[in-house]
Amino acid sequence: MNNIEKEKSEIFVKERQLVIPGEILARGLDYLPSSGCYRVNNELKSKLLGLVKLKDRFIGIIPLAGVYIPKTGDGVIGLVEDMQTTIWVVDINSPYDAILPLGEAVGEYVDLNKTDISIYYDISDLIYAKVLNVSKSKQVQLTMNDHRARKLIGGRVLTITPSKVPRLIGKQGSMIELIKNETKCQIIVGQNGVVWIKGEREGLAAKAILTIESESHITGLTDKITAMLKGE
Amino acid sequence: MSKVGQPEKMIVNGKRLDGRELEQFRPITVEVSVLKRAEGSAVFKFGDTYALAAVFGPRTMHPRHMQDPQKAILRCRYAMAPFSTNERIRPGVSRRNVEISKVLNDALSNVVFFEDYPKTGIDVFVEILQADASTRCAGLNAASLALVEAGVPVKDMISSCSVGKVDGQLVLDIGGDEDQFGDVDMATATIGSEDKFVLLQLDGIVTQEEFFKLLELARKGCTEIYERQKNTFKEKYKAGEVSVES
Numbered sequence: 220m221n222n223i224e225k226e227k228s229e230i231f232v233k234e235r236q237l238v239i240p241g242e243i244l245a246r247g248l249d250y251l252p253s254s255g256c257y258r259v260n261n262e263l264k265s266k267l268l269g270l271v272k273l274k275d276r277f278i279g280i281i282p283l284a285g286v287y288i289p290k291t292g293d294g295v296i297g298l299v300e301d302m303q304t305t306i307w308v309v310d311i312n313s314p315y316d317a318i319l320p321l322g323e324a325v326g327e328y329v330d331l332n333k334t335d336i337s338i339y340y341d342i343s344d345l346i347y348a349k350v351l352n353v354s355k356s357k358q359v360q361l362t363m364n365d366h367r368a369r370k371l372i373g374g375r376v377l378t379i380t381p382s383k384v385p386r387l388i389g390k391q392g393s394m395i396e397l398i399k400n401e402t403k404c405q406i407i408v409g410q411n412g413v414v415w416i417k418g419e420r421e422g423l424a425a426k427a428i429l430t431i432e433s434e435s436h437i438t439g440l441t442d443k444i445t446a447m448l449k450g451e
Numbered sequence: 452m453s454k455v456g457q458p459e460k461m462i463v464n465g466k467r468l469d470g471r472e473l474e475q476f477r478p479i480t481v482e483v484s485v486l487k488r489a490e491g492s493a494v495f496k497f498g499d500t501y502a503l504a505a506v507f508g509p510r511t512m513h514p515r516h517m518q519d520p521q522k523a524i525l526r527c528r529y530a531m532a533p534f535s536t537n538e539r540i541r542p543g544v545s546r547r548n549v550e551i552s553k554v555l556n557d558a559l560s561n562v563v564f565f566e567d568y569p570k571t572g573i574d575v576f577v578e579i580l581q582a583d584a585s586t587r588c589a590g591l592n593a594a595s596l597a598l599v600e601a602g603v604p605v606k607d608m609i610s611s612c613s614v615g616k617v618d619g620q621l622v623l624d625i626g627g628d629e630d631q632f633g634d635v636d637m638a639t640a641t642i643g644s645e646d647k648f649v650l651l652q653l654d655g656i657v658t659q660e661e662f663f664k665l666l667e668l669a670r671k672g673c674t675e676i677y678e679r680q681k682n683t684f685k686e687k688y689k690a691g692e693v694s695v696e697s
Contacts, residue, residue: 237684237685237688239599239608239681239684239685240562240599240604240605240606240607240608241605241606241607241608241643241644255604257564257606259606264606264607266564266604266605266606267599267602267604268599268600268602268684282602283602283688284490284491284600284601284602285601285602285603286490286508286509286510286602288568314508314509314510314511314568314570314571315511315570315571316511356520356569356570357569357570380602382602436688
């Protein structure tokens with residue numbers, strides 16, 4: 220006689236609940252691990268300190284902290300830190316350096332015997348580029364072949380935790396638009412957590428951005444930021 | 452045979468030199484995010500023993516030739532500040548530091564998901580600012596919290612405590628004088644809530660029966676430490692009902 224019952228699947232967490240590593244999120248084979256989770260026997264556990272994200276049967280964790288891992292298609296702000304004959308090496312605020320090949324940065328023909336590529340991008344230039352490809356061995360290739368990609372001149376730069384970028388941008392860009400309008404600044408936010416600000420009230424914009432970063436897990440943030448921007 | 456300065460009795464009427472019960476911890480203090488420049492940081496105190504841990508990374512691993520193309524490398528460094536004890540400790544490498552760095556590294560390596568960050572290095576620094584016994588335990592607790600704070604993916608936190616034998620009785624959390632004049636000092640650590648030891652070092656002589664009793668006491672102690680570690684994060688982010696839009 221077969222006495223084995225199919226174990227019922229159970230979920231123990233709610234959307235946006237704070238969890239810590241090792242916390243059991245669900246039991247049973249009906250739920251599947253997404254990023255930030257791992258399965259041990261029958262249980263799904265968290266790998267990170269973060270917030271639960273549920274989608275259908277997938278349980279994922281949005282981390283509260285962590286370094287930027289490049290992903291194809293991301294728009295990032297990087298600093299040119301080195302050059303070789305046909306490539307630039309770019310620091311994209313990640314444990315992995317990125318390469319910008321000549322062919323992806325310059326549209327026209329370049330005679331390498333006569334030109335030094337530093338006339339296009341030099342060391343210490345700040346650029347907004349798109350991640351073209353991330354290989355399995357974590358070699359990152361960038362491209363300037365995107366309508367948003369360009370060299371960023373002037374202004375100032377600050378860095379926030381990459382996982383908080385969606386919070387900074389807000390629903391359909393609402394949060395970042397609010398800051399741009401109130402401070403009359405151009406603001407570009409890279410998926411890698413690097414933010415470029417240029418305009419009239421850069422200091423106020425920076426203050427707002429850093430506040431969002433430190434209080435991203437608290438509700439009512441939009442109102443608080445609005446008050447802060449209008450108040451000054 | 453008693454040593455110079457040894458009190459005649461270490462335990463009187465079930466109370467230890469500092470007034471504690473046999474199975475009572477010294478006052479524990481836990482704090483995270485104490486160093487702004489580090490990816491993650493934490494302070495852990497057992498009474499007067501004060502450990503500070505900082506985690507940097509995952510970051511590009513230098514020297515290049517030590518990179519592992521398939522996983523991250525953990526580098527753990529334990530050191531005691533020159534002012535952490537009564538007699539000045541000469542700063543720098545010592546055999547004791549190298550040993551403790553290794554055991555801490557081994558302990559933490561049981562839980563870190565190294566494959567998630569190939570070619571990188573994760574640097575963990577444990578600095579003892581004030582030493583009153585059980586420094587490696589306090590350091591390991593702090594390091595574990597700092598790793599979580601830094602966003603390094605881990606299976607669970609590591610919880611560590613010391614147990615020992617003083618005046619023939621088994622006690623929890625060895626304090627300064629007990630370390631110096633006691634019979635046995637044993638440092639232990641478990642993987643959070645699991646019944647698995649990742650650190651086990653014994654100094655002294657015990658019978659087999661005493662050893663298993665000490666392990667059981669250590670298990671209870673580590674569970675209590677684990678609760679404190681968990682609560683630190685829950686308390687810190689309490690205001691959150693979350694509002695992270697994706």
